[in-house]
Amino acid sequence: MTDWTLKIIALLHDPPGKTLGLAGHQRRAFELVERIIGEQEFRQRFGKAASELTKRDFEATPEGKLIKEADRIASAIDRAAFPNQTRLESPDFVRNAQIRHPFSGRSLPLALTGSSQDSVAQDILDFASGQADPRKKYLALWRILPLLSANSLTRLLPPDTRIIDHTLWAHLDVTSGLVSALPEVAMLQMSVGPVQTFIFEARRTQDLWMGSYLLSYLAWTGIKVIAESYGPDAVLYPSLRGHPWMDRWLQKELGTPPSSVFTGDITIAATPNKFVALVPAQEVNDLAGAVAQAIRNTWREIAEAVCQDFPGEPGNGVWMDIWKRQVEREDWPEIYWSAVLWPDVKSYPLQQGAQEALSRVEACLGQQPLRRQRLDLYERSWRQGTNVGTFYDALYELLTSALDARKHSRDFLPAEEDGEKCTVSPSLSALRTAEKQSREQVRQYWRQVADKLKNQGRAHELAADGRERLSAIAAIKRFAQRSYFEQHGVQIYFPSTSRVAAVPFYRELFRRLLVLEKTELREALRDHLASLEQLGYPKVSGEAAKAALPGLRKELEQLPSDLQGAAEAILRYDADVLYPERLEPRLLERELDLEDRNAALKAQQTCRDLRRAVGLVPPTYYAILVMDGDDMGKWLAGKHDKMPAFREAMHPDILPKFDALENAGDWQKMLGTPRPLAANLHASLSAALSTFAWRCVRWVVEERHFGRVVYAGGDDVLALLPLVEAIPAARELYALFTGHAEVKGGDLRIKDDSNGFLAWEDEVLLVPGPNITLSTGLAVVHHLYPLDAALAAAREAERAAKAVPGKAAVAVRVLKRSGETVTVRTRWESMGGLLDELVGHFAKERLSSRFAYDLNERAPVVTALPADARKAAIKQLVKRHKSDWLADPDGLVEHLGEWAQALDAQTPRENVDGVDVPQGLAELARWAVFARFVAQGGGE
Structure with a gap:
């Protein structure tokens, strides 16, 4: 059972702005904890009020001992245990306040002024302390923790004045995560799949989006089990603070906080398919099973919603056999996990030191810990001997290698799939109603499904002529939006x-409607809408039309109200109605079951008229x-070779202090190793x-x-x-x-x-x-x-x-x-902005389109020449094809020449008569042709 109040104390064991006032930070932490959990609860746990509690009193309690141990491990994970001689006091830090980027090593100065301690945002504090029970207090505090700092700059402060490449909140999260995992910790990693086939087997954009969204949502349902049991800070990866579905769940649990904290968009697939957590070792097997079961239950809940809402006649025979076989497979979704139990280094004899620690951990892990040369220095600095946090990199490497090995061993062979295959997922059978059916019989069944969708105003969801024949998996991707996710508040139109x-045509249409007084365009739009209505062309709701492309929606809503109706009306139809060739009578009859030939011909004509009135071909x-x-x-x-050196994670003012240490050479060597x-x-x-x-x-x-x-x-x-x-x-x-x-x-x-x-x-x-x-x-x-x-x-x-x-x-x-x-x-x-510049020159006719083709023709001959000769060839062509509106032709030539030279090293060379010839100029010419292609809207 998780002690939620203990996790609150762990989250606040270092107060906001700790590094601004190290001397009194523990007193501030006690007082902040008391304000959150209440005076009575504080006294019950620590025996006295915050104003009376000392560090020794705190560490003598069971809570204090556990938090101290979690903090000690979290600190060892974060950093080396520095000798006291390297301390940097708060006034010195404030005088040169800065943070370092964890992966670039670059610094960001912080212009801190005012008090020596951070100011607390009262409304945020009240939101957390006002929650009814300890679990909700903890969840509220965790979510708004960085916002306790009223100053946006102090939210970036580190937990230590010496190691400055991570925030205080990152350290507090790890400490709180460890509190709920100790005394025996396991690191758990899980993955949900399959990724590539499930997402990329798609014939429609809606299928594509739903494939990625389903995997993201399933991963979230697994992560939620861990967050509910041990708190969201138990999850090391991905970060859950601000995660859209996490915020949605918290909002249901806590209500709406101040400052519009919950702003995530749940329609975006934002959850990676892998996650890592710290959990109690004795519970890791049951937890992994519970996570896997939650994911499978959610998948089957979604499948059942689609099945119950399916527009065809599923029955209980062959159709249902296929459905269950595909949906209820033991290996679907693919869920893999690995776990590593952390060694109990506290039991190692201190007098035997680092070598004994090394040998025991090596035996425990079955491999040599990474960067073992660090341990001598760590052992000298940690007062209680070797700290398990020192081995975090080795533990993580073992965890990931175990998961990779697990993925390569399959537990189940896929069931045999017979009969007509799915047009989206060709390895699966299409749903059908009888055991032995020809393609035409299966196609006829799917025509009937499409007819029922059409009668429900959903003709756009399935091809009318039976060309789309779906498996259970493909049907779930196609229909889960309406059958399941809309019931859970997810409205998405793709x-x-x-x-x-x-899009460029719609934008120009809206622009001209807005700025032109002429009625020709409005009449052309009205006539085309009327012909589409007469034809019976399928359309979606107004909300679906506007939501499909949020950028267009904004431009639509800028139109006067008297114009918005017609503009919205054209968006309700698929953009195929803007292309005359897509309104050809035989095509409409075959694909959409629209048989009025005269109405189709009329729609083709009004489409051409509208394009002329807009002055742009889509x-x-x-x-x-x-x-x-x-x-x-x-x-x-x-392990990346660009990982900053340890010294690049540190405040620059402490680096000279290592030179004064007795073992300065050893420390300098370690400071030069990767972080x-x-x-x-x-x-x-x-x-x-x-x-x-x-x-x-x-x-x-x-x-x-x-x-x-x-x-x-x-x-x-x-x-x-x-x-x-x-x-x-x-x-x-x-x-x-x-x-x-x-x-x-x-x-x-x-x-x-x-x-x-x-x-x-x-x-x-x-x-x-x-x-x-x-x-x-x-x-x-x-x-x-x-x-x-x-x-x-x-x-x-x-x-x-x-x-x-x-x-x-x-x-x-x-x-x-x-x-x-x-x-x-x-x-x-x-490239920089050069391609955009070329596109602009071609579009505005500052440069003739012949420039691209002439360069492409000459490049094979010139590309092997020295850089100056190639630049001269570019200059000659620019001079020939430029107009008077090209402002800086010499600058353009210079930039194109530099790009071509850089491309020499980036483009595979070609062997010409036994010589490897650089292809930078040839590649530049192909980029120029592409720029011309873009400028002409894809014109051939």
């Missing part, structure tokens, strides 16, 4: 690929964006990834660039974007991830340098920073291209980006309808 491609291409962190496994394991992996680093990385996923991704993709996020799990992103917005959105996302950006007044500015902290309006946010990079893949495809093939192309582009030396790269794979496929790649730092 745009079609045609809608995403046509683009036919869109982009799928895939982003994935580079070498994230190495970062999570603390050891620590739980606070896991917490910091998770928090940084969460900031990117929850604050940045949707803002950039949906609000700034009119796309749609499929998932944002931290270091991995999947999104759909209009073609013209794809590269700008990807560049902004990369800049926000690394901290090469700042947000002010609702706008974003990209910077040349980053320390890993993101200035966001009046806040300072931790992001992964410049050392942790992302690779980006973009697939540019026609809006009618099969979605599963488009997703595969995006993954191929991502792999091409990850193959670029040094990574931090972007690759674009263009699949044209003509059959031509082109892939280009570059590092972000090499």
Whole structure:
């Protein structure tokens, strides 16, 4: 049974702003605890009031002993035990107040003024102390813990004046997590899958989103079991503070707090499929089983809701046999777990020192602890001998290797799937009503399902002609939104690929409606809407139409009320109604069961009229964006070669103090080694990834660039974007991830340098920073291209980006309808804003489109020449194809030449007559052709 009051005390054993006033921090902590748990509870536990309690009194109680032990282990995980001679007193820290980024080692100065202690936000404190019972007090305190600091800068303060690369809150979370796991601790890691097949087997964008959302939601239901039993701080990874579903659960438990704390968007797939927790060793087996059971129960609850609401006639025969076989498989979802029990180093004889500790831990773990050379220094410094927290990196490595090994051993063979196969998941049988049915018979059944959906006003959910024949798994992905998640408050409407491609047309339509007084456009829009109504073209609700693309919704709502009705009406139809070829009578009859040929021909004509009135042809291409962190496994394991040295985690004023120590040479050697992996680093990385996923991704993709996020799990992103917005959105996302950006007044500015902290309006946010990079893949495809093939192309582009030396790269794979496929790649730092600049020059005709093609023709001949000769060739072509409106042609030539030179090292060389020829200029030419393609809206 978890002692929730004890966890409250652990969370407050160091008060906000501890480093500002070390001398009196314990007294402030006692007083704060008393205010939260109440005077009576405080006296019952400690025998006296906070004003009378001493440190010795506190540590003599059972609660104090346990918290001291948790704090001692958490401190060893965080840092080395420094000799007293290296102390840095609070006044010295305040005079040079700063924090360090945990993964870049760069510093952020803190301009601290005023009192020597942090001020507490009274409304936040009242919210926690006002909760009815200890569990709710704890949950409220945990959620709003950083907000106890009234000053946004002091929220960034570290728990120690010497190690300054993590916040006080990260240390308090680990301490509280250990309190509920001690005396015997286990580290548990679990994963939920399958990831790739479940998400990427998709024929519609709604399937794609639901696949990722279901996995995210299932992972959350497992994490919730741990949080309910031991508190959310028991979960080391991912960070749960601010997690959308965590906030949703807390809001139900606690009510609405002050300052609009709960702001997470539960429609975003934001939970990674792996999680790590600290739990009591004696309970780890039962807990893992309970987590797995909760995930399976939730999956079957969702499946049952879809089954009960299924629009066909399932019956109890073959259909139900297929359903149960696929839904109730023993290995579905795939749930794997591993656990490592922490060794009891307290029982090691102190006089035998570090070598005995090493040999015992090595025997316990079955491997050699990492960086064992550190232990001599640790043993000399920890007064109570070797501390188990010292071995955190070794314990974590063992945990992850055990999980990887478990994943490679299968417990069950999949059941045989017979008959007509699912058109979304080809390895599974499609649902059918009889044992032996031909394709046409199965197709006829699915026509009947589509007819019933049409009668319910849901024709858009399934192809009318039986082309879509779904397995149970695919049916759950297709219908879970309406059958299950809407009942749980999740309203999500996803745009079609045609809608995403046509965004520039909608924006121009809205703009012209707003600024033009002429009635021609309004009449053309009204006539097209009337012809679609006469045709009986299916449409969605007004809310679904507006919610599909939040960026368009904002522009729609800026229109005067008398124009909003017609603008909203066109959004209720799929964007296919903007393309005359998609209104061809035979096509409409085959795919939508619309048989009125004359009405179809009329709709084609009004479509052409509307396009002429808008003055723009809707683009036919869109982009799928895939982003994935580079070498994230190495970062999570603390093994990346860019990991800052230990000295880069420290306050600069204490570094000279190590020179005065007796064993100064040993300490200096250790200070030069990479920063050891620590739980606070896991917490910091998770928090940084969460900031990117929850604050940045949707803002950039949906609000700034009119796309749609499929998932944002931290270091991995999947999104759909209009073609013209794809590269700008990807560049902004990369800049926000690394901290090469700042947000002010609702706008974003990209910077040349980053320390890993993101200035966001009046806040300072931790992001992964410049050392942790992302690779980006973009697939540019026609809006009618099969979605599963488009997703595969995006993954191929991502792999091409990850193959670029040094990574931090972007690759674009263009699949044209003509059959031509082109892939280009570059590092972000090499390209900068040059591609956007080229797109602008082509779009505004400051540079002729012939420039791209002429450069592409000449590149194979010129690419092997020296850099000056290649720059001269670029200059000649710019001079030939520029217009008088090109402001700085020499600057453009210089930048293009530098980009081509950088591309030499980033692009695979080609062997010409036995010589490896650099292909930088040829790659630049392909980028120029792509820029021209974007400028013309995907025009061939």
